[in-house]
Amino acid sequence: MSEQLTITRHEPPPDIPVELMNREETLNYIRDRYQARNAIDAELIHGLAHFAELTPPQRPGIDLGDGAAEELALELNLSPNTTAKQLHQAHTMVTRLPATVDALRTGRIDYMRAKAVHDYTTDLDDDQAAEVEKRVLDGGQCENLTKFKHALNREVIRADPVGAEERRRLAKARRDVSKWTKPDGTSSLNITLQPHEAEQAYAQIELIAKQTKKCRADVFMDLVMGKKIDRPPVTVNVVVPMTTLMGLNQEPGEISGVGPITAEYARELARHATWRRIITDPTGQVLEVSNRRFASPALKRHIQLRDRTCRQPGCTTPAERCETDHTTTYATGGTTSADNLTMFCKRHNLMRQRTNWDLVQPKPGTLVIRTPSNRTVTTTPDPYEVPPF
Structure with missing residues (x-):
């Protein structure tokens, strides 16, 4: 599942020069041209795939006919290596992921999302790839590319849990510093680190940098060189279905702000972790974070786990690096409660204060945003996956 984002739609832009359009007409113009580009990208993929078919390999051990990439490179002023990659990718997408190309053609996704479907399903067999493709496309394009990739990763783990865990272990063995x-x-x-290691390291550096007023690079060097530093505690939130912890299924877990992880990875992290109970409703929205410890969470923890990232549409800053913001300001009578708090990163918290973006929270977690161009956006947090029982 992905964050639910509803945007009001407007009429197509008028047939006038863009220089004469007002703010709303210009936004419509950009949106329409962006969708038109998606359709052209789909046509180009079909063209590249057909050219690859017209130049089939004439000898064993190759997937593309000799000279095809070189001929295309002359036409496009690109290197043969680049055109060979484009031909391979296009042929794979047309033959293996036709629904993805069709979604690109109709403007339901853009090229970067289509490429992500191709890249994330490379290690799957044809049936698994088709299953992932259908489930992800049925879920919509998501509000940004990062969350679309999270949805892809989750479905890849579901379709091939054994393979996903094996790929994770191989990648872990290749960790390095360059x-x-x-x-x-x-x-x-x-x-290169495991995701939870990277989150811990970055959070530690960020907290020390704020305390000492140093840049993060200087903090990193102080830590590496063994300088004595007062290290504040850091927390990485990992959300795991209880059925996964019990070994009843292979449903993926999730590192907050990072994305889905394999069931075995989640169980590894849980072995030496502090546990908190999270109760969700049937759609996966957070209702309660336990007040007992396991450890005693504050209201801020509840909002972090509910919102997961900065709630500005399109922003992917993890909630743990965001600021708790009152929807109705405290100075004007706003309460410090779950139905009046949300997480915004520093940039977007300041943006709200400096601009005329309007925000209301009609019920806990649901935000209704009005932009300076008078467009209304309704957004709810990413729901957690409801595990099968």
């Missing part, structure tokens, strides 16, 4: 020097005179480290 370094390169950049043209601006600085260098970068790329550290």
Whole structure:
């Protein structure tokens, strides 16, 4: 399931130069052109796939006919390696994921979402890929690409739990640190970690940076070099169905703000964790976070687990890095309660204060947002998956 986002639709833009359009007409113009580009991308995928079929391989061990990528590269002024990848991808999508290409053609998803379906299903067999494709497309495009990828990842784990766990273990064994020097005179480290490790490390660095008023890079070096630092405790929330913890099924868990994880990974994290009970309604919306510890959570914990990310549509900042914001301000009589609190990252909290975006919360977690262009958006939090019993 994905966050429910309802946006009011308006008439197509008028047939006038874009320079003469008002704010609302310009938004309609951009939306229509974006959807038109999606249709062209689908046509291009069909064209590339057909060209690959017209140049079939003439010898064993190859998937694409000799010279096909080179001929296309001349036409498009691209490298043969790039055109070979495009031909392979297009042929796979047309033959293996036709519903995805059709969704792109009709504007239900964009090219980046279509490519994500292709990339996430690469290791699945044809039947598994078709199952994932149907379930994800039936769920809609989601409010941003990150949440669409989370939906894909969850369905891939469901379709092939054994394979997903094996791929995770292989990836874990390949964890590494790499370094390169950049043209601006600085260098970068790329550290590959397990998702919960990355969340813990980043949260620790972020908290220390706020306390010490240092940049995160300096905090990182202080930690690596063993400098004595007062380290504040950090929390990574992992949500797991009780039936998964009991080993009754292979339903995926989820690291808050990161996305779905395999059942075995979730059970590994649970073995040495503090547990809290979360009660959801039949649609997966959070109703209650336990007040007993396991550990004693504050109201903020309830809102974090309910909202999961910053509630500005399109923003994916994890709720644990956000600020608790009063929908109706405390100064004007707003209460500090679940039906008047929500999580916004610092940027979007400040945006609300500096602009004329309007926000109301008619019931806990449901936000009705009115934009400066007078468009109304109704959004509810991502529901948690309801496990089968």
